[in-house]
Amino acid sequence: MLTEQRPVAIVGAGLAGSLLAALLAKQGRQVLIVERRRDLRQVVVAAGRSINLALSTRGITALQLAGVDDLVLPLCVEMPGRLMHAPSGALTYQPYGSAGQSIRSVSRRDLNAVLLDAAEAAGASLRFETTCEDLDPDSGMLTLRDAASGALEQVACDFVVGADGANSAVRIALRGRGHLTDVETTLEHGYKELNITPNDDGSFRLERAALHIWPRGDFMLIALPNPGGDFTLTLFLEVAGARGFDAIAEPAAARAFFEEHFADALALMPDFDEQWAARPVSRLSYLHTSTFHAGDRALLVGDAAHAVVPFYGQGMNASFEDCTILMQLLDAHEGAFSADLCRDYTAARKPNGDAICALALGNFIEMRDKVASPSFLFRKRIEAALHALEPERFIPLYTMVTFSNRPYAESQERARRQDGWLDEALSRIGCSLEQTDQDPAAIAPRLLESLPLPH
Numbered sequence: 001m002l003t004e005q006r007p008v009a010i011v012g013a014g015l016a017g018s019l020l021a022a023l024l025a026k027q028g029r030q031v032l033i034v035e036r037r038r039d040l041r042q043v044v045v046a047a048g049r050s051i052n053l054a055l056s057t058r059g060i061t062a063l064q065l066a067g068v069d070d071l072v073l074p075l076c077v078e079m080p081g082r083l084m085h086a087p088s089g090a091l092t093y094q095p096y097g098s099a100g101q102s103i104r105s106v107s108r109r110d111l112n113a114v115l116l117d118a119a120e121a122a123g124a125s126l127r128f129e130t131t132c133e134d135l136d137p138d139s140g141m142l143t144l145r146d147a148a149s150g151a152l153e154q155v156a157c158d159f160v161v162g163a164d165g166a167n168s169a170v171r172i173a174l175r176g177r178g179h180l181t182d183v184e185t186t187l188e189h190g191y192k193e194l195n196i197t198p199n200d201d202g203s204f205r206l207e208r209a210a211l212h213i214w215p216r217g218d219f220m221l222i223a224l225p226n227p228g229g230d231f232t233l234t235l236f237l238e239v240a241g242a243r244g245f246d247a248i249a250e251p252a253a254a255r256a257f258f259e260e261h262f263a264d265a266l267a268l269m270p271d272f273d274e275q276w277a278a279r280p281v282s283r284l285s286y287l288h289t290s291t292f293h294a295g296d297r298a299l300l301v302g303d304a305a306h307a308v309v310p311f312y313g314q315g316m317n318a319s320f321e322d323c324t325i326l327m328q329l330l331d332a333h334e335g336a337f338s339a340d341l342c343r344d345y346t347a348a349r350k351p352n353g354d355a356i357c358a359l360a361l362g363n364f365i366e367m368r369d370k371v372a373s374p375s376f377l378f379r380k381r382i383e384a385a386l387h388a389l390e391p392e393r394f395i396p397l398y399t400m401v402t403f404s405n406r407p408y409a410e411s412q413e414r415a416r417r418q419d420g421w422l423d424e425a426l427s428r429i430g431c432s433l434e435q436t437d438q439d440p441a442a443i444a445p446r447l448l449e450s451l452p453l454p455h
C-alpha cells in the first residue's frame with residue numbers, strides 16, 4: 001500500500017526533532033528527518049565557545065525513553081543550587097531542591113550529537129542542508145529545497161512533525177492554510193553570550209557546582225559551567241535605551257558597564273573586548289499557538305509550538321516532554337497517527353505550553369531581581385522546610401517544575417494554592433519575612449499547625 005511506503009517526516013534535526021526521530025525509528029517506523037543546517041557532528045566548534053542548557057527531570061525522562069540517558073548524563077555538570085553575586089562581590093547560595101537534586105548543564109551541541117547518532121542508529125534517514133519550504137497538511141506533501149543546488153522537491157509523507165523551532169516553516173504553512181493562529185511577542189530584553197575560559201591547569205575559575213547569577217534589578221548576568229572547565233555567560237539586558245545594549249555597543253562602554261555591575265566576572269575575562277565585539281545581541285521572544293496540530297497529518301513539537309523565554313530553563317525540557325507525551329499517546333492509539341491522536345496531543349500539551357510560558361516570564365523577575373532580596377530567600381527557606389516536613393503535601397513550585405513530571409499547568413495551579421495558604425499561615429502566626437534571622441525549621445511546624453494545607 002502506498003501509505004505504508006510513505007515516511008513519517010520530521011522537519012528540524014534540533015533537540016526535539018532528533019529525539020523524536022530516534023523514538024519513532026526505534027519502533028520500526030520509516031522516519032525521514034530534514035534539517036536546513038549542516039550536520040553539526042561534522043562542524044568543529046572552537047574551544048571555549050560551547051553554549052549550554054540546563055537539563056532537568058522532564059528532559060531526562062524523555063532521554064530515558066530513548067535509551068540515551070546513560071550517554072548524556074556523563075556529559076553534564078551538576079548544579080545543585082544557584083550562587084548569587086552581589087555588587088559588593090558577596091556570595092549567597094540557594095539550593096534548588098532537596099539533597100541530591102540538581103539541574104545539569106549540558107552542551108547543546110554534544111546533546112544534539114548524541115540524539116542524531118541515536119536517530120541514525122535506530123534507522124532514521126537524515127537529510128541535512130535541506131530546507132522545508134512548505135507543507136500541505138491535507139495530502140502530507142512536503143516541499144523541500146536542497147541548499148547546494150537550490151532545487152525543489154516534493155516528498156509525499158504519511159505524517160509530518162514540525163520540530164523546526166520558533167520560526168517554524170511547518171507552523172507558517174499551517175497558519176497560511178487557516179489551521180491555526182499564532183502570536184509571537186518579542187521582549188525588550190535581548191541577550192549576549194560570553195565565555196570564561198578555564199585556568200591553565202583546566203580548573204574552573206568560579207565555583208563549579210552552581211548556576212551563577214548576578215541579579216541587578218532589571219538586568220542580570222548568569223553563568224553555567226561546562227565540563228571542559230569553562231563557563232558560558234549570558235547577559236540579559238534591554239536592547240534599546242540609555243541602559244541597554246545599544247548604549248554599550250562599543251567594548252570600552254561595555255567594559256565600564258561591567259566594571260560597575262559585574263567586576264568579579266570581568267576580572268575573569270582578559271579577552272573581554274574581543275569577545276564583546278565578536279558576539280551578537282540576540283532577541284528573546286515567546287510564542288502562543290492556538291493549536292498544535294492540523295487535521296490528521298501534521299503536528300508541532302518543541303519551540304515550533306510553544307517557544308518560551310529561557311528563564312526557567314525549561315524550553316528544551318518542555319520540548320522533550322512533548323516527545324514523551326506523543327509516544328504515550330501513540331501507544332494509547334495503537335500506534336496510529338490519526339485525527340484523534342492529534343486532538344489528544346493538543347489537548348494534553350497546549351495548557352502546559354501556556355503554563356510554562358507564563359512561569360518562564362515570571363521567573364525572569366525572580367532571577368534578575370527577587371533573588372537579591374533577603375526576605376524572598378527567607379520565604380524560599382521556609383518553603384524548603386515545609387517540603388521537608390510534608391514532602392507530598394507541600395511542594396515548592398521550582399521543585400514541581402524542575403524535579404518532577406507533574407504537568408506544568410497543574411504545578412502552576414497547585415503553587416497558587418500553596419502561596420495563598422503560606423501568606424495566610426504566616427499572618428496567623430505573626431511571622432514577618434523581614435526578620436530573616438529566624439529558623440525556618442522552627443517556623444514550619446507552627447505554620448502547619450495554624451492552618452490545614454490546601455489539597
Ligand SMILES: Cc1cc2nc3c(=O)[nH]c(=O)nc-3n(C[C@H](O)[C@H](O)[C@H](O)COP(=O)(O)OP(=O)(O)OC[C@H]3O[C@@H](n4cnc5c(N)ncnc54)[C@H](O)[C@@H]3O)c2cc1C
Binds near residue numbers: 015132170302319
Ligand atoms: C539563551 C537561551 C538559553 C536557553 N536555555 C535553556 C535551558 O537552560 N534549558 C532548557 O530546557 N531550554 C533552554 N532554552 C530553550 C531551548 O534552546 C529550546 O527550547 C530548544 O532548543 C527547542 O528545541 P527544538 O528542537 O524545538 O528547536 P531548535 O533547537 O531550535 O531546533 C530546530 C531545528 O530546526 C531547524 N530548522 C528550522 N527551520 C527549518 C526548515 N525550514 N527546514 C528544515 N530545518 C529547519 C533548525 O536549523 C534547528 O536545527 C534556551 C534558549 C535560549 C535562547
